[in-house]
Amino acid sequence: MAQTSKGNHPGESKEIMTIHDVARELGVSASTVSRAISGKGRIGEATRQRVLAFINDNQFHPNAAAKSLAQSRTFNLAIVMPEVKDLVDMPFFHTCMHGAEEVAQSNDYDLLVVTTDWSNLHPLERMVGNRKVDGIILTRTYENDPFVAYLKEARMPFVTVGRCYDPKVLQVDHDNAGACRELVTILFGRGLDRIAYLGGSMDQMVNLDRYMGYRQAYEAYRRKPDEEIIYKTLQNTAQIASAVDEILRKKVDCILCQDDFICDGVVRHLGERGVKIPEQIRIASCHHSRMLDNYPITITSLKFDTMEIGRKACQVLLDEIEGRKPKRLTMLDYEISLKESTK
Amino acid sequence: MAQTSKGNHPGESKEIMTIHDVARELGVSASTVSRAISGKGRIGEATRQRVLAFINDNQFHPNAAAKSLAQSRTFNLAIVMPEVKDLVDMPFFHTCMHGAEEVAQSNDYDLLVVTTDWSNLHPLERMVGNRKVDGIILTRTYENDPFVAYLKEARMPFVTVGRCYDPKVLQVDHDNAGACRELVTILFGRGLDRIAYLGGSMDQMVNLDRYMGYRQAYEAYRRKPDEEIIYKTLQNTAQIASAVDEILRKKVDCILCQDDFICDGVVRHLGERGVKIPEQIRIASCHHSRMLDNYPITITSLKFDTMEIGRKACQVLLDEIEGRKPKRLTMLDYEISLKESTK
């Protein structure tokens, strides 16, 4: 019923139309059709409309592979996601992905997902080698980033979500250091002098930045943070728990958590120990995901628009690919959300 | 430094090797190289190894677009994700996506993400029309599914995560109805007779199935559920809250929540009302995400292996594409997790 009754030889139900079919049907040449579609090259407005009308009525779509081959462009982008084990970390990357996908779609690009750990370049190499994409979004950067190194060498356009030392690399980021510094400064203003820092690994740039911000705040006030209440290698819940226990003995005013995962662990353990927030100890987090909304108490934290960072990253990448020379570094706003946990 | 010093004309730094370059370099024909790579067609083991060694040493990757054009296959799959507003619903789709991506990768396929709402076929049409993928994974099915209708008509291979009335459609699913029936039956066994049902929209198949399971359990025991304590159209937190309030007045033994989102709303509102679980009311959920782990009390729920369903869906799709004739319906295990909330 849905078959067009016109068209090809009877019995041949493969209604795969090519640009030549359209041309024949309209009594013009294939190149004319191509021009009508692409808008490139001179073409009479009359025939142009005629072709456009036809391909619209007959649901013609150009074959992507052929187009790719002819122009050496795929109209595909890829987004590289880390293998993330913890539920709390997922929202960031996925929201970011959706943001990127939104922009990609509206520019008629498709988005490929690649999940890989920094130790495994393989999936990237295949994708880049095979020329399956025109550009790549890196959703996380490391101090010595193998992805960045590889993509530069391969001359594949890419943008990083997160900072990168190389100034020639396209970067989209929040001012993590600045935001943290400001947050700590505000906490100082509330009379909280002894602020513990709880962080996970320091290989990720975002973590380095936040930690820097923490120290900068101390330096700006010519104070020295107590190194005894700084933890930078908390990998799991157990380590967080014991760090919290130690901190409780060391009498701190506030705990600054590097991210949601840490914050989650801290709040839970405090709950188990029966320690009241903010009466007995104050809490703040350097990153807010809606995960934190689940707590009985609201948490003071830094807020970033994750969807927006995904959109921006994709936009910058497209600008680069299409020769619009975007600026190398795009900084996004943050928001400091002061809540009950630091009252 | 990374440039191979051999190769093309001096000054030409575009080291984009083609199958012909390889052929010339080795003194064989392009087709021989092609055969060596694909493994199809007769070829001497000696030359075969020689070619393989060369392309390995020189990092040759065949151009995906050309390959696509020649074989009418893209080695791309797409996964369609719903536009989901609530954080609690995200983990399912994303975990599923990662499962699919894992299988796709290990079969040298790439995975495209498309986020779209059932009312918007457009992104799908573009992708299918342009032949950018060889197959599609639908992560959610509706009673009258426009995606299913479209993909059938377009003759594009696809698999659904979730049930579909059409027996010819490839489906991967958990036995949602059976699982719910069993859960309710167990609750009966614990003396909980009046079990309220709280659900969101009934347009999704998964919800229909769960609701069916609930009713089946009642029928099996020749009981009739009280229609007054069945809610099927709870769209937001406010509606959930007022439903909970009504239910509290109607004196039920237990609340069965259709999914995490509902469960989340119920538990919170009960918390606000100061109603104790399980002392004053029991709670169970038809779906468990790790989100529920955040509660002070553990929740009785159905558990599904989401990553596995993504993997299976992708595997089935690949089997179909590569002509391995998978069975139409793949049922996955579930687990009933009895916890404190129904003590």
Next chain:
DNA sequence: TTGTACGCGTTATCAT
């Protein structure tokens, strides 16, 4: 076993 020649569907260059 290996090479030749053509096709895949589009874009781009050059005529007309």
Next chain:
DNA sequence: ATGATAACGCGTACAA
């Protein structure tokens, strides 16, 4: 303004 024709890089019947 439009039409022929040659790439684009690979697979594959067919020939040798």
